[in-house]
Amino acid sequence: MININLLSVSNLPKLNKLRKLELSDNRISGGLEVLAEKTPNLTHLNLSGNKIKDINTLEPLKKLPNLHSLDLFNCEVTMLINYRESVFALLPQLTYLDGFDADEQEAPDSDPEADGDALEDDYENGEGEEEEDDEEEDDLDEEVIDDEEDEDDDLEGEEDEDGVDDEEEDEEEDGEEDEEDEAEEDHPCGQKRKRSLEDEGEEDAEDEEEDEDD
Structure with missing residues (x-):
């Protein structure tokens, strides 16, 4: 006043x-x-x-x-x-x-006692709460970083599993091709093809013998 x-x-x-x-x-x-x-x-x-x-x-x-x-x-x-x-x-x-x-x-x-009262009033008016909010935000940031690192680890694990699965699929495909080749040989058409190849070989051998006699 x-x-x-x-x-x-x-x-x-x-x-x-x-x-x-x-x-x-x-x-x-x-x-x-x-x-x-x-x-x-x-x-x-x-x-x-x-x-x-x-x-x-x-x-x-x-x-x-x-x-x-x-x-x-x-x-x-x-x-x-x-x-x-x-x-x-x-x-x-x-x-x-x-x-x-x-x-x-x-x-x-300044009066220390009065300053202490002012700080107390600031905290009651919400300024102290802002500091607490900043600390909570820092904690949340740390949690987000940890979550991102966990996600990266999970993704790397999934990639490794995908690589193993791809190799297994390739091996299975190679095995299927070998089985198909064996199946073709066992099939009648395959046997006929095999016999024709053998007959052609015998004819070539006879021609060579005749050439030698001449």
């Missing part, structure tokens, strides 16, 4: 889970006890650019035990002598005031 001309936070609803509240550049000058009642688990509060003038105005924030970071930039209270020491003494639960701790060490850019 930045720069919306707020005069107070009296109408703030009950927000037990709220951790970070941005109220900068408004016109709030007091009434911070409402924050302790409505937002008891605040860890970060930004009141910079408001009309806070006195340290005592911040006293109700003592009831926020988890408040670790408070911003009061451009508030008149920051012009007081010993301002930082007084605020840290009043609110001992604070770690950072205006972006620096009590030893003037600057606060990190």
Whole structure:
């Protein structure tokens, strides 16, 4: 709720889970006890650019035990002598005031706790599910590759079996041809052909003998 001309936070609803509240550049000058009642688990509060003038105005924030970071930039209270020491003494639960701790060490850019919550929210919103889907897709790809390799092995086995079957068929055909030749010889026509060939051989032999006598 930045720069919306707020005069107070009296109408703030009950927000037990709220951790970070941005109220900068408004016109709030007091009434911070409402924050302790409505937002008891605040860890970060930004009141910079408001009309806070006195340290005592911040006293109700003592009831926020988890408040670790408070911003009061451009508030008149920051012009007081010993301002930082007084605020840290009043609110001992604070770690950072205006972006620096009590030893003037600057606060990190991001809060680990808040980042953890953001990751949790992303997972709940479905981003974590996308990562799971990617892993499932990778597993499916591996299964498809395995299936293709199994199919290739099956095809090679079938080709080998086909080769064996072809050889057996060739052998069977050769055997059938031999049987047919034997059958022809046993057949009467085959026997006649065999006899005619024998007669022709005898005639040729007689002709040769006559030639020799001449």
